[in-house]
Amino acid sequence: MPLHIQTPLIESDPLSQAAGRRVRLKLDALQPPGSFKIRGIGLACETHARNGKRRFISSSGGNAGIAVAYAGRRLGVPVVVVVPESTTERARGLIRRQGAELIVHGAAWHEANALAQSMLGDEDAFVHPFDDPMLWQGHATLIDEAAEAGPKPGAVVLSVGGGGLLCGVMEGLHRNGWSDVPVITAETHGADAFARSIAAGERIALDAITSIATSLGAKQVCEQALNWAARHPVRPVVIDDLAAVRACERFLDDHRILVEPACGASLALAYDQAEALQGFDDVLVVVCGGTTAGVDALRQWRDDLALMQGAA
């Protein structure tokens, strides 16, 4: 039994109406740890456990850390998650609640990650948040399920952080004979390493992450994301934070499901970026989920961002 669940695939009336075309949703926000990440991380952790690893180590204060903690608890394997001081109380609590040991170290992620790496012994497995073929293989099950449910969509919309979800979906499209289905990627300004890399024709590293969509905040996407982009039709779209936050609020109203702005970025393409979906009459949106932002955080962001936009 895998650690992820098979999620519902539904046609959304509100999103279809907003987008002026059929929009179907793959509801990975309903995964028990709250995001699609358990698909790949679950597979990686199961494989590590089978290969004799006795402890999982992560340096993600986001949904990856939460998924590793969940996988460890389910498999009976101890987990250590090292996060920087910037990690919110909410995320810390979610990791601890899964029974993982939480170590808070350093002002920024690279310091937390350095400590995590220094702890690695022979019987430990480090679980990367996005750059690992095992993760992509696990994420690809999302498309296996969509293919089983059918029909073939005109395009797939998904959010890109480090590119793990993108690589998994690409792998899934190809292994299900859907290699001609274009992928439309959503990022927010200030976390748009993929769109910039495509525009530049080479892998670009951002100086800093300035978007509130922290789950999209990889300074650089994995190499494999660009390899896929060279052999599969991809259309990158970048939106602003406010549109992502508003999409989360509308989605909560429309479907009673709370997601992070990282996921709101994809939903915003359907809600108010119809031109991005031009030419496709049946769009499959990956509702990747995310648990690190509550309703209060969404409201705060919306007020702050609207104020900034009004002042600009």
Ligand SMILES: *Cc1c(COP(=O)(O)O)cnc(C)c1O
């Ligand atoms: C991790 C994450 C992403 C981005 O996934 P990558 O594999 O890093 O591209 C998007 N949304 C949510 C909710 C996430 O947790």
